[in-house]
Amino acid sequence: MSLGCELSDLQLDALRELMNIGFGQAAAALSEVIDLRVILTVPKILVLKPEEVPAFIDAEVEMPSSFSMVEQFFFGHFEGTSFLLLPEEEGRKLASLFGAEAAPLPPELETGSLERETVVEIGNIIIGACVGKIAEILKDQVAFQAPRFIEAPVDRSSLERRLAGAKDLALVFKTVFHFERQDVFGFLFLVASEGSLEWMRAAVDEYLGSLA
Amino acid sequence: MGFKVLIVDDSMVARLAIKGIVKDSVDSLAEASSGEAALDLLAGGREPDLVFLDLTMPGMGGIEALKAIRSGHPSVKVAVVTADIQARTLAEVRACGAYEVIRKPADRAAVLALVSRARGEGAAP
Known part of the structure; x- marks a missing residue:
């Protein structure tokens, strides 16, 4: 049985709302960097066992999945690993958005490098804003490791291998970023460590209690 | 009669x-x-005096709802409560006639000051 069953609808709603707030922060930061408005949609939140995540992605994305991925660990009472997955094509779109605003590339910097740097930067912004905001509202403070770019193609099997070490549940957040010029979407997965889940449930309850 | 408020958000927690x-x-x-x-x-x-309106909702979004309320019920004040704090979003919301914008998570003092102002008890900014 998934531990997700142990989270009530109200607790899930609270986490969705916290994520919504986190993405709002991320959008503001992104829009400043690329000077484009980012239109947010309602984030989708699911609580899955780690091994269920690849199937979820398969169901959500109609394509032979190949991703660019940024991985970043965070530490605090709220502790775990975050993965930002962008379908490979989305990474290129984002790089072009950044590239369009930037000066011409130095000759030694290849287009692939720009894409990699763009995806890492976006991952850093989104992960930092979301995890940081959730932690802040839940009265925690998290530290981050430097984001790590995982070279494409990240396919289903490599994702399964990475998630295999996670013993507990994955909080799966999906959001779609609509930029003014084109739609770009990606997935953010937060895989909370086993030890932090009990804290999170208690912190969410405390947060809910503070609203009464 | 009295002062009537309507809270519109898809999230029960936000409400x-x-x-x-x-x-x-x-x-x-x-x-x-x-x-x-x-x-x-x-x-x-059931026309309220003040509406607290979220922007990011499934179905009809907050901007569309804001326009509809302002158009059909011009005496109703609409305070947008949003996590989307981009300058362009705030400009659009204000252009659509929002009475005020409250940033999520809502700050207690800011919300109470807004209610007070909307009731005509406080000084306009």
Whole structure:
């Protein structure tokens, strides 16, 4: 049985709302960097066992999945690993958005490098804003490791291998970023460590209690 | 009669947050979980004095709901409560006639000051 069953609808709603707030922060930061408005949609939140995540992605994305991925660990009472997955094509779109605003590339910097740097930067912004905001509202403070770019193609099997070490549940957040010029979407997965889940449930309850 | 408030947000938690702040400062509270439901309430003659409106909702979004309320019920003040704090979004919201913008998570003092102002008890900014 998934531990997700142990989270009530109200607790899930609270986490969705916290994520919504986190993405709002991320959008503001992104829009400043690329000077484009980012239109947010309602984030989708699911609580899955780690091994269920690849199937979820398969169901959500109609394509032979190949991703660019940024991985970043965070530490605090709220502790775990975050993965930002962008379908490979989305990474290129984002790089072009950044590239369009930037000066011409130095000759030694290849287009692939720009894409990699763009995806890492976006991952850093989104992960930092979301995890940081959730932690802040839940009265925690998290530290981050430097984001790590995982070279494409990240396919289903490599994702399964990475998630295999996670013993507990994955909080799966999906959001779609609509930029003014084109739609770009990606997935953010937060895989909370086993030890932090009990804290999170208690912190969410405390947060809910503070609203009464 | 009294001062009537409507809170519109798809998140029950977000509605709870606003409700918890304003419950002792208003005379009547109603809730709606979507823009469509809010418009139904207004069309049914339950016109509030102040609406707290989320922007990011499934179905009819907050901007569309804001436009509809301002167009059909111009005397109703609409305070947008949003996590989307981009300058362009705030400019659009204000251009659509929002009375005020409250940033999520809602700050208690800011919400109470807004209610007070909307009731005509406080000085306009």
